[in-house]
Amino acid sequence: GQGETLRSLVNRESTALARYQRWLTMPFDDWGYGQLLSPNCAHVLLAHRLFLLEGSNQDLAAGLDRLESDFQSWRAALGQSKTLMTKMLAVTAVQDDAAVASGLLSRSDLDGNSLGRLSKMVRPLDQVELSVRWPMQSQFVWATKSLPAELKEDKSHDRPWHASMTAAMRLPIQRRANAYAEYYEATNKAVAGGRYTNLPKLSSYVRTPATGLMDYLANPVEHIVGVEPLPSWDPYVMRMVETDAQLRLVGLQVWLRRGPQEGDVLTRLAKAGQAYFDPFTGLPMLVNQRKGLIYSVGRDGKDQEGDRLHDVAVPIPRTSPSR
Numbered sequence: 001g002q003g004e005t006l007r008s009l010v011n012r013e014s015t016a017l018a019r020y021q022r023w024l025t026m027p028f029d030d031w032g033y034g035q036l037l038s039p040n041c042a043h044v045l046l047a048h049r050l051f052l053l054e055g056s057n058q059d060l061a062a063g064l065d066r067l068e069s070d071f072q073s074w075r076a077a078l079g080q081s082k083t084l085m086t087k088m089l090a091v092t093a094v095q096d097d098a099a100v101a102s103g104l105l106s107r108s109d110l111d112g113n114s115l116g117r118l119s120k121m122v123r124p125l126d127q128v129e130l131s132v133r134w135p136m137q138s139q140f141v142w143a144t145k146s147l148p149a150e151l152k153e154d155k156s157h158d159r160p161w162h163a164s165m166t167a168a169m170r171l172p173i174q175r176r177a178n179a180y181a182e183y184y185e186a187t188n189k190a191v192a193g194g195r196y197t198n199l200p201k202l203s204s205y206v207r208t209p210a211t212g213l214m215d216y217l218a219n220p221v222e223h224i225v226g227v228e229p230l231p232s233w234d235p236y237v238m239r240m241v242e243t244d245a246q247l248r249l250v251g252l253q254v255w256l257r258r259g260p261q262e263g264d265v266l267t268r269l270a271k272a273g274q275a276y277f278d279p280f281t282g283l284p285m286l287v288n289q290r291k292g293l294i295y296s297v298g299r300d301g302k303d304q305e306g307d308r309l310h311d312v313a314v315p316i317p318r319t320s321p322s323r
Helices: 002-013 012-022 041-058 060-080 082-106 111-121 135-152 163-167 170-192 214-220 218-227 235-257 265-270
Strands: 286-288 293-296 312-315
Touching: 002 012, 002 041, 012 041, 012 235, 041 060, 041 082, 082 111, 082 135, 082 235, 111 214, 111 235, 111 293, 170 235, 235 293, 235 312, 265 286
Parallel strands: none
Antiparallel strands: 286 293, 293 312
């Protein structure tokens, strides 16, 4: 119903679309390791979405072809991203692709070949795709390199004498680096062990903001000198796990369309196997038959009956026009 608007956007962004389609055919490499760089995420995502919409506006075959090539490229980028910005750009594109695949699975005209192709596209994330270790290391390397320059550029006459003395000492800087390194290592171990809802807290390693004199002594760089602290990684890890849950849910939609048709939805889902369990709990996905949804509990770990603001949910597909 928005064909004219789509054509206008495609014409306006023809150069970006041509470059985007060329990028899809190229090998991926993230050159930003150890630097604070970012692609123009908004423009890249616009081209990505127009590419998918234009294909879907043609016919089912064209839409599937474009979705498949888009999925392949962005999943490669997701696995090989070395910076936080590129990782988050890639995960956003993969979430878009998963949403398109989920929508296609509600169509009654999908044949067995199309279902087979979608099944391969929406496989759960592997450990390399899921990991944020490289972006963590990149951010840490950048911060460690930039901190001495930040302290040097900060005018000493704007700080009290004790802050200037702290800025000139190597020990507080090394202590700060050690504390963040320990936090990142503990976070990586928790992710590798699948403990997504029980990640270590940054405050256990770096006490910010300060609540007493001991916090100033233990972490003088942020508290006294005032250098901006490194980020907590909980939101980024959770974003990755939510994407994995979304892909598993779309995989369950495929399973319901392709798998055994005997029995109710719960019985059929039980046969899908552990590969499609909720990554947040390690248990089978939940079902709300009243709303017609399959869902994951999401990052808060609470069952909110498929509420899309808190849970990750997809519709239960109809296996035939009469059901």
